[in-house]
Amino acid sequence: MSKILIVEDEQAMLVGLRDNLEFEGYQVETADRGDDGLKKLQAGHFDLVLLDVMLPGLSGFDVCKKARAQGIETPIILLTARGEELDKVLGLELGADDYVTKPFSLRELLARIKVILRRTGNSDKSQNDSLIIGSLQVSFDAYEAFDTKSQPVKMSHKEFEILHYLYRHAGKIVTRDDILDQVWGMDYQPTARTVDNFIVRLRTKIDTPESQHIITVHGVGYKLVL
Structure with missing residues (x-):
């Protein structure tokens, strides 16, 4: 079972993502602060991280930058309300694997998750x-x-x-x-x-x-x- 960490401070979004991912068969952990999310990422094995950009404690950009500097290679999808091309480029330059701009389609997000998990070899074979x-x-x-x-x-x-x-x-x-x-x-x-x-x-x-x-x-x- 693929394990996903969601780092998101909007509770409605956090609960909605958690429930839908669990419905799809993923094991899910959550954090609502950037610093807490980084600690969980450092302490546990995850197959993918959904990481909001605007977070208390540490921004998603900072979490991504620090994780990559520490050698953590877990795939990261950035969730951002910003649409500026500069933000998207910055996120990818800091080591994110993909980004989704809010509001986004749940189907699109699930498809992106599956593509990255298959590409990295972390996909749960039972789901295929x-x-x-x-x-x-x-x-x-x-x-x-x-x-x-x-x-x-x-x-x-x-x-x-x-x-x-x-x-x-x-x-x-x-x-x-x-x-x-x-x-x-x-x-x-x-x-x-x-x-x-x-x-x-x-x-x-x-x-x-x-x-x-x-x-x-x-x-x-x-x-x-x-």
Whole structure:
């Protein structure tokens, strides 16, 4: 399991990132001050750090500079509200591996994390394994799906995310609201009918003539049966 350190002083952002990364299967530690984040980085083994630039104690730039000066090679993604090119260049010159400007897409951040972990060899191999779900062979990490003849199956990111959520709760009933909250989040709320439409599309891709894998629980929601 890849281990990620989040150093962020905005509590809502810190909690949101922690919860989403844990949902994705990462082990997460947090700090809300730059100096505390540097101490944790010095003391523990992490596969990646999400590091805010504007922090109390030490700035993200200073944390990055000191960590690199001490020979700490843990990959660092800077989180910054600033959009100036100079700040981005400075962060990279100080040893950061990447940067994301707030506000950012969670999907984009997750993709950047996965790319860096794969590049550095710190990716959790279990997250890359393909899974058999009905008639599909699926890799949630690579966002790839293949049919029984090993031919690629086109799926949208939302279809992958819904199927991933159902898979994590296989055998359990999940409500439409659960899916809306976990896949679309609080910033944008489609209707429950939107979820139903995505489920219909998923069924055409994973169900076989012999068996249905996404079961409707009337009045409640859905259940994935493997």
